[in-house]
Each structure stands twice: as structure tokens, then as C-alpha cells.
Amino acid sequence: MELKLLVSELANFLQVGKFQDYCPNGLQVEGRPHVQHILSGVTASQSLIDAAIEMNVDAILVHHGYFWRGEVAEITGMKKQRLKSLLNYDISLLAYHLPLDAHPVVGNNVQLGLQMGWTVSHYLDERNMLPVTELAQVNSLEVVSEHLAQCLQRQPLVLGDLSRPVRTVAWCTGAAQQYIQQAIDAGVDLFISGEVSEQTYHAVTESNTAYIAAGHHATERYGVQALGRWLAEKHGISHQYFEIKNPI
Secondary structure, X not given: OEHHHHXXXXXXXXXXXXXXXXXXXXXXXXXXOEOOEEEEEEEOOHHHHHHHHHHOOOXXXXXXXXXXXXXXXXXXXXXXXXXXXXXXXXXXXXXOOHHHHHOOOOOHHHHHHHHHOOOOOXXXXXXXXXXXXXXXXXXXXXXXXXXXXXXXXXXXXXXXXXXXXXEEEEXXXXXXXXXXXXXXXXXXXXXXXXXXXXXXXXXXXXXXXXXXXXXXXXXXXXXXXXXXHHHHHHHOOEEEEOOOOOOO
């Protein structure tokens, strides 16, 4: 498949033009003009690039790419080494941040819900970034957190009374702890995200909404895998996901 066609196809599928993001979405580093083998991962780290070189892939597909708003512009150190590796081996880097979070089929949020066995009942926002589910039966916060830990193979940080009943759950993957106030205002029993801030503890103790920080990396592993499978099924591109353990 031609690289240009691949970039256009992904832009249309993920509706990239609808998002004002903290980084460019799409082709961030141009490599070979034709793509047959893609390696996907959460973050375009040096470890992922090294794996791509080892596998002789044509392109890397990630959620966390480069050129974030506010970062230094100079190409030095870690940034130099990453870009040098991509350019030397003519490997393209495609990155999709918010468009991959919000997509209704392959998005990180929807895919995390599928991992948990949850059906989205509605959203708390217009961008479909804050899905809500109503559990089939009321469970304690402890039971929900144990189920989450088992599904993600990672022990989460739980804020709230473990015995409290949970029926409604809202979530947003990654560094989305700032949305807890919307969850509190909506009256949901539990809000789940990837990371936690100091002030989140006080928001929980002074409200009726519990909080679980389940891991930034752990909650955002599934969207890029689903997107890679979609490409493979629709265009016959070889796709492989590469997991790099990250405790954050």
C-alpha cells in the first residue's frame, strides 16, 4: 500500500481534522513510499524503534509520537537518536493521539471498555471522550478494582472506600484525571483514568465519586492494536503489536 494512501485512509477513518491536539496527528516521520509491514506500540520509544529495525518493518504506528506542544525544538540527545534511527532505516512514524482516544470503534476508551466487558450507555461530553457504563449489578469498589487489575494485569491505585457500592462507571484513558470533576457533577459512582494528581485525592474525599488510576500505559494499549487489526483486515497489511512494559 502506498504510504500517501495509508496516511489519507487513516486521516479519514479517525477523523483527524476534528481535533485540536497537543501534537501533529498522522505522518510524523516519512519513510519508505510503500507500506506492507507495520509494527504498532503505545509510544515511539527507542526500544520500539529498535524492535522495528530488527523486524525490518516499513512503518511504526503509535498513540504517543513526537513534536508535542511546548517541548524544546532542538534535535539533540534522545530526540536526535530516535529520529536518526528512523531516517537511517527509512521507517515511517505514524502517530494518533486524541483521534485514537475518541474513536467509537478502535478508540482507547471504547477498547478499554471492551476489555472490561462494559457496554457504553452514554457519554459525559460532546467529543465522546468520557464514556459511561451501568454495571449489570451493583458491585463493591473492591470487586471492580480487582476485575480491572485482572484484565489489565496491573495493580491499580484505588481512592475511596473499598466497600462502597458501584453501579455507574465513567472513564477516560491516559492522563485524564482532570475530568474527575465532570464525573462528580454527573453523579457517577466511579471514575477511572490512567494517572492521578495530588488534588484528585481531595476531590474523592469531598465527593461521592471514587477514583481508580489504572496506569497511563496500561489503559492505552488497546486502541493502537485495534487500529492495526483494522488496517490488516481492510488492506492486507501485515501488522504486529510490540508490548514494552511501562509501570506508569
